[in-house]
Amino acid sequence: MLRRLLLTAAVSATAVLSWAPGATAGTPSDAPGVSPVPVASPAGPATLFSGGPSSLFPGGVPETARAVSAYGLALPALMPPPARPDDSADRLTVTVDGVGGGADGTFELECHPAGGTLPHAAEACDRLDRMTTWGKDTFAPVPPDALCTMVYGGPATAHVTGTWAGRPVDARYDRSNGCEISRWNALVPVLPGARA
Template sequence: MVSVLPGAGRRLLLASLCAVASLAPLAAVPAAAAGALPPPGRPEDQGDHLTVVVRHAGAGRDGTYRVSCHPSAGRHPDAAGACRVLDAQTRWGRDPFAPVPPGSTCTMLYGGPATARVTGTWAGRPVDASYDRGNGCEIGRWDRMVPLLPEMRASA
């Protein structure tokens, strides 16, 4: 059975087919040749990778750490543990790096001058998160990311 389209319908169909056909040569170009993929051999550019900069946390804790996950690797004291905590904190529809919600009621506990900044890519999304220990909510947020962030022991 042959269907005949009115003039406008034929033109629309023809225009659609031409548009799709014009994209076909682009699809044939390998993604690596188009520059869409990172160069091979640089795991920090592929998948889940983060840079953690820790300041004012004390000797042996301050510094810049890099961690890649799936598989875990990098210059981090506990890359495998960091990846485990990140995987455990990752839930569909929730940002594991989200700041404390505005208006939260937090204890007025001070956890010290330590700060951290986490940047990179996690679960296919860009990350740029800052951490401190200025109140009970921020301390809890920090502690949920140990060992990605260093454990801060209370002074006796």
């Protein structure tokens, strides 16, 4: 996607610069038998779509415009294929163990639209949407230097994998101390509510 954006910007910049008054178009002057072609300036104010390219370029459409058009037609063949819908979807696999009460197991969560086998999928997607902010990893682990209370929240563990907001996810959760319990609770109902 970034490559496509950069390539589009480069072609657009070339087109804009070559259409500037006094610019030259065509192939480089060192090409045998070819010299640069001066680009015509608009004769006066033009209305959008008023007379086509000939009204903007009384001397004819510049060679650079033709070249840019040709590149524009050839560029899609050089681009990587678009992402398949499955590649960019918000889709997570949630594996839970040690909670009990039917909450243990492996569940699928799909968002936008909400679905899958995870109980309360719509609420889980809404929770993830609220937690997702630019520049912040929704599934970030507790920092290693965090000061956490020594409270044990039980043997529950969870593993979340998949894709969220276009980024890969591979996060592990437990309830071994106060920070981990808070991190787990922040993700309910993606993770089941658990009590010690």
